[in-house]
Amino acid sequence: MTANPSCDRRALLDAAGIDKDAIAAHLGLPRPLRKSQLALDYGIAFERQVTRQEEGALVPLLRQALGLALPAASYKDINSVGSDSTSPMGLRHTHTSSLILSAARHQSEPYTLLDHPVLTLNVAGQQAYLEPDVIAFHHDDIFHIVEIKSFPVIHGQPDPVKVTAALTQAAAYVLAMRELLAGFPPDRVSDTVILINPRNFSRHPTATRYNAAPQIRHLSRHLARLRRMPDLLDTLPAGTTCDLVPGPDAVPTRPRDEVIAALATMQPHYVPTCRNHCDLAAYCRTEARNRDSIGALGPAVRDDLAGIDTITAALNLADGHMRPTADRTDVTHALRHAQRIHDELRNDNT
Numbered sequence: 001m002t003a004n005p006s007c008d009r010r011a012l013l014d015a016a017g018i019d020k021d022a023i024a025a026h027l028g029l030p031r032p033l034r035k036s037q038l039a040l041d042y043g044i045a046f047e048r049q050v051t052r053q054e055e056g057a058l059v060p061l062l063r064q065a066l067g068l069a070l071p072a073a074s075y076k077d078i079n080s081v082g083s084d085s086t087s088p089m090g091l092r093h094t095h096t097s098s099l100i101l102s103a104a105r106h107q108s109e110p111y112t113l114l115d116h117p118v119l120t121l122n123v124a125g126q127q128a129y130l131e132p133d134v135i136a137f138h139h140d141d142i143f144h145i146v147e148i149k150s151f152p153v154i155h156g157q158p159d160p161v162k163v164t165a166a167l168t169q170a171a172a173y174v175l176a177m178r179e180l181l182a183g184f185p186p187d188r189v190s191d192t193v194i195l196i197n198p199r200n201f202s203r204h205p206t207a208t209r210y211n212a213a214p215q216i217r218h219l220s221r222h223l224a225r226l227r228r229m230p231d232l233l234d235t236l237p238a239g240t241t242c243d244l245v246p247g248p249d250a251v252p253t254r255p256r257d258e259v260i261a262a263l264a265t266m267q268p269h270y271v272p273t274c275r276n277h278c279d280l281a282a283y284c285r286t287e288a289r290n291r292d293s294i295g296a297l298g299p300a301v302r303d304d305l306a307g308i309d310t311i312t313a314a315l316n317l318a319d320g321h322m323r324p325t326a327d328r329t330d331v332t333h334a335l336r337h338a339q340r341i342h343d344e345l346r347n348d349n350t
């Protein structure tokens, strides 16, 4: 949901608790790109390295990112509540709430790091548990979300797509913290988020602060929209269902055409990054291409070609088959320039 909050289809499927992986398997779709086990292991090892108390890497990183004269900070791993990380979410959430509230009420040390907090967020009227791999850092009456990510910052430049995804995720934690601290001013939870990443090609961590306010606003708007789930449901024809009608052997018996017809009633918002997180990505990508949608090429292209809705229109403007209207003159110049460069490169190669 945080990766593509504009997608009504995903919102409806999530709100109804539909097993998207089962739909994808029934439709014979290829699975989305998953992180390799090697990459997952690397991420876990990096996080452990940063949070390992003996090495004390976190406090200097926060000092660097926030410009604090921070002597030390108390560290609490909420995963350690109960038996282990498999303890009930409710128990860990209760423990998280009491630690965060006592920090907010100045009943604990002024500098407190809370690792693996379990938070809740109101999603479409339901309390959803969030189990972030983040640290809530409390200092001088302000909480900051600190997120450890294993993608590198190379010569000061992280991958912007990954940064945006991380900030959108962090925005959910900021909003969840603000829900927990209802009654306190919202700015007790900062819009400034700290990402800790490996520097260059090493495992040496570096911390960078980011303003996550745009992502927080964006996600708030979509959550507010989800709270109006009845409005979204009203857009569906009566009797719409994604039930796969499993037989006695648990194999779905519902004809594929019917499942596809049910999906077609829900408005998608396909973007190329869907391939990283949604089981229905292959289906939605084909659908977006068949609809000739410019959005299928990603948000950067969609923004660059604002006002042009279809790939065919963009191509026709580029090769002169379509005359631009006054509001499309600039973008048509840019398209024709790109077309000339493309043609020159192709001629050079032949």
Ligand code: SF4
Residues within 6 Å of the ligand: 004, 007, 008, 009, 010, 268, 269, 270, 271, 274, 275, 278, 279, 280, 281, 282, 284
């Ligand atoms: S793959 Fe489809 S359903 Fe999933 S988020 Fe993207 S557009 Fe929505």
